[in-house]
Amino acid sequence: MDELSERTILTTKEVADLLRVSLITVRRWLKSGKIPSIRIGKHYRIRRDDIEDLFNEQLKKYEDENENNNSEVS
Secondary structure, three states: OHHHHHOOEEOHHHHHHHHOOOHHHHHHHHHHOOOOOEEEOOEEEEEHHHHHHHHHHHHHHHHHHHHHHHHHHO
16 A cells, blocks of 8 residues: 555546445546546546545545534434
8 A cells, every 4th residue: 555655646446446445436436527537548547635635525524414413412
């Protein structure tokens, strides 16, 4: 994983491995625009920073929802 963490541009397979999701999921996210990318021929390339931003956004949403649910129970 050290080699992967040093890269700034990732392939779809590397993104799938990093997020532990299927390649089909990554491709669906790319086509929907959820993950920004550039296309080189038939291949997509994704910036690692964009993946980290997506992950952090999702984590924040999860934490906010959990916080709201916990405050409603109290």
